[in-house]
Amino acid sequence: MHKVKDNINYDAGHKVVTIDASPNRIPIKYQVLNEQIHQILNEGYKHIKLINVVGQRFIGAALSGDIRLEVHGTPGNDLGIFMDGPTIEVFGNVEDQAGNTMNGGDIIIHGSARDVTGLSARAGNIFVKGNGGYRCAVHIKQFRHKRPVMVFGGSVRQFFGEYMAGGLLIVLGLVIKEDGTFSVMEGNIVENAIGTGIHGGMIMIARPKEEIPCHFLGVGTKISDPIEPDMKDLEKVLERYSQIFHVDSKELLEMDFSKITAISRRPFASNYCSRSL
Amino acid sequence: MKWENYTTYPSSFKDDKVFDACGISGFINTDGKIENGAKVVDMITCLKDRENGLGAGFAVYGCFPDQKDDYCFQMILNDMETKDGVKHFMEKHGKVTKEEPIDVDVEGFVSLNPPVLWRFFYQPDEDKTMGNDDDFIMQLHMKINDGFDRNAFVMSAGKNMAVFKGNGWSYEIADFYKIRDYEGYMWLAHSRFPTNTPGSWFGAHPFSLLSWSVIHNGEITSYGTNKRYLEMFGYKCNLLTDTEVLAYLFDLLIRRHDIPPTIATLAFNPPLYDTIEKMTKEQQIVVKNIRMAYRSAMVNGPFSIAVGSVIHDDPTLITLTDRKKLRPQLIGESRDGKTFFVSSEEASFQRLMISEENHAEITNVWAPRAGMPFIARVGTGLLRSGKEEPFEKITLHVDEYPPEVSI
Numbered sequence: 001m002h003k004v005k006d007n008i009n010y011d012a013g014h015k016v017v018t019i020d021a022s023p024n025r026i027p028i029k030y031q032v033l034n035e036q037i038h039q040i041l042n043e044g045y046k047h048i049k050l051i052n053v054v055g056q057r058f059i060g061a062a063l064s065g066d067i068r069l070e071v072h073g074t075p076g077n078d079l080g081i082f083m084d085g086p087t088i089e090v091f092g093n094v095e096d097q098a099g100n101t102m103n104g105g106d107i108i109i110h111g112s113a114r115d116v117t118g119l120s121a122r123a124g125n126i127f128v129k130g131n132g133g134y135r136c137a138v139h140i141k142q143f144r145h146k147r148p149v150m151v152f153g154g155s156v157r158q159f160f161g162e163y164m165a166g167g168l169l170i171v172l173g174l175v176i177k178e179d180g181t182f183s184v185m186e187g188n189i190v191e192n193a194i195g196t197g198i199h200g201g202m203i204m205i206a207r208p209k210e211e212i213p214c215h216f217l218g219v220g221t222k223i224s225d226p227i228e229p230d231m232k233d234l235e236k237v238l239e240r241y242s243q244i245f246h247v248d249s250k251e252l253l254e255m256d257f258s259k260i261t262a263i264s265r266r267p268f269a270s271n272y273c274s275r276s277l
Numbered sequence: 278m279k280w281e282n283y284t285t286y287p288s289s290f291k292d293d294k295v296f297d298a299c300g301i302s303g304f305i306n307t308d309g310k311i312e313n314g315a316k317v318v319d320m321i322t323c324l325k326d327r328e329n330g331l332g333a334g335f336a337v338y339g340c341f342p343d344q345k346d347d348y349c350f351q352m353i354l355n356d357m358e359t360k361d362g363v364k365h366f367m368e369k370h371g372k373v374t375k376e377e378p379i380d381v382d383v384e385g386f387v388s389l390n391p392p393v394l395w396r397f398f399y400q401p402d403e404d405k406t407m408g409n410d411d412d413f414i415m416q417l418h419m420k421i422n423d424g425f426d427r428n429a430f431v432m433s434a435g436k437n438m439a440v441f442k443g444n445g446w447s448y449e450i451a452d453f454y455k456i457r458d459y460e461g462y463m464w465l466a467h468s469r470f471p472t473n474t475p476g477s478w479f480g481a482h483p484f485s486l487l488s489w490s491v492i493h494n495g496e497i498t499s500y501g502t503n504k505r506y507l508e509m510f511g512y513k514c515n516l517l518t519d520t521e522v523l524a525y526l527f528d529l530l531i532r533r534h535d536i537p538p539t540i541a542t543l544a545f546n547p548p549l550y551d552t553i554e555k556m557t558k559e560q561q562i563v564v565k566n567i568r569m570a571y572r573s574a575m576v577n578g579p580f581s582i583a584v585g586s587v588i589h590d591d592p593t594l595i596t597l598t599d600r601k602k603l604r605p606q607l608i609g610e611s612r613d614g615k616t617f618f619v620s621s622e623e624a625s626f627q628r629l630m631i632s633e634e635n636h637a638e639i640t641n642v643w644a645p646r647a648g649m650p651f652i653a654r655v656g657t658g659l660l661r662s663g664k665e666e667p668f669e670k671i672t673l674h675v676d677e678y679p680p681e682v683s684i
Contacts, residue, residue, distance in 0.1 A: 025631050027323055027624075029325075054627045074622075074623045074624055074626075074627040096605055114605065114607075114623075114644060134647060157647070158602075215551070215555070
């Protein structure tokens with residue numbers, strides 16, 4: 001594996017290290033880039049800025065601790081996979097499977113997320129300014145204080161939160177501009193099979209429940225109006241979201257939300273084992 | 278041609294981590310601007326993580342403006358003897374107006390073990406074609422693939438277009454064929470990760486028939502059904518790879534049956550019946566009729582494809598994914614709105630944006646909806662972005678309602 005070193009720029013005053021992921025405008029292999037990130041972290045730096053990222057995969061894989069990664073460009077598949085604690089801020093769109101099986105930390109995306117974002121997440125936050133793709137937040141779960149939270153500023157596609165067993169998902173259905181002003185999207189902001197096979201957790205959609213066609217709801221889900229504790233929960237998350245993207249949190253909370261949850265405590269109990277158990 | 282004679286496993290295939298994917302890339306200049314292959318080579322080679330060195334290929338449209346009325350046969354041949362046989366066979370039915378070896382860098386890529394690569398420009402005899410040149414060339418294409426004991430394969434046989442493909446990494450194939458020296462207004466590129474079939478020269482993408490060329494990421498699990506269906510119409514599938522049925526299906530539905538591309542893609546990706554139930558009455562009739570008439574043309578399995586074509590003399594780029602979008606596909610639009618890019622990953626667009634010599638300003642990137650076609654055409658520009666509902670922007674005229682049945 002060839003080593004590239006000229007692409008690292010140490011800015012000692014600000015304690016920020018910049019890595020050019022495409023020195024001489026040619027993208028380096030993802031193995032090399034991730035190796036360089038590890039080296040810099042081993043040297044004690046906590047803040048890394050990656051520029052000219054061109055589809056390098058697994059950025060931030062399995063990192064833990066108080067680390068901050070800034071990504072300029074388009075990170076490749078599996079951004080922040082197995083991550084446990086760091087913050088990754090992406091100035092652009094991401095590719096598929098961002099936040100795959102993440103166990104903690106924040107992924108902030110100033111663009112759109114693609115398919116299968118946040119699959120199997122165990123905890124941590126994913127804040128997306130734009131839209132999500134197909135099968136976002138599939139198979140997420142929570143345990144005690146470990147609870148994944150994902151907010152999509154725009155719309156999401158089919159199979160949102162499929163098989164989810166915990167966590168909080170929010171779809172805002174907005175077009176958020178650079179300056180923080182926003183307009184409400186026209187048409188449906190979710191598609192069919194929302195939360196199919198759900199066991200636990202909560203999906204909040206910024207539309208009144210009458211406006212969500214009932215055939216969009218997945219197997220084992222029910223739709224209702226949020227109650228007081230749900231709104232408090234929502235408030236905390238949206239407070240944070242609005243700080244990140246400079247949106248007025250009051251305006252966000254004024255929208256009508258509907259809540260999608262599992263139809264019962266164990267909706268599929270009879271599918272897996274006999275009732276006598 | 279024995280495929281094992283033409284399969285080489287690159288050394289890095291053994292120790293590098295293997296990923297499960299194919300890479301697709303391409304672009305169309307809807308203003309008809311001619312560009313060389315450097316951009317598309319950049320786009321596909323930066324998706325290196327998606328390939329494993331067992332096949333890559335390129336398709337270019339508008340590359341032979343001096344001989345645009347002749348069919349250009351790009352051939353893969355086992356030896357020079359077969360080449361003479363093929364030429365003799367072709368001359369029985371028409372005139373070879375020009376022949377030449379395809380310009381390749383053999384010395385630089387001995388390890389690829391390349392076969393004989395030859396190009397014929399061809400005009401079929403009028404009395405043989407009965408006025409339908411395209412049908413005749415399609416049959417000739419099938420006969421060459423079938424008739425030379427697997428020693429001769431047609432890479433492409435369209436007018437003013439060419440396919441270059443082989444067994445190797447995309448950067449190797451690009452340099453081997455000197456792709457940067459060709460010029461065209463539409464380019465497609467593919468890097469292969471073969472899953473169910475061996476890597477081989479003739480099994481690399483794009484798969485082509487007449488002016489159609491298809492690049493594909495995914496698997497066609499309905500291959501057997503589609504193959505038997507196509508055999509009824511004279512198409513023979515003997516390239517050992519599922520993607521070839523797509524090239525033939527597009528030819529059958531859009532060229533021979535003259536179905537508009539938006540409706541033909543509904544035949545490949547028919548909506549589920551619970552979706553059909555929610556449509557208007559006219560739409561239901563159309564979709565149900567398509568489902569019934571083209572039941573065996575339904576394409577099952579995960580796929581993301583890009584198709585280059587010339588429909589009614591207009592070069593057209595069509596892209597499509599399966600109904601659940603199990604393979605990635607992104608569309609990028611240039612700042613002036615004249616060039617549309619397609620790729621498996623946004624990295625390809627980013628690669629062009631940071632590049633100096635092959636720079637492109639891509640300002641608008643979107644993911645098409647599952648099962649919805651993106652269509653752009655030279656001259657007209659963007660026809661469908663892929664974000665529409667199935668019948669959006671389409672006027673349906675249903676003359677006869679099926680009789681109401683009451684019991």
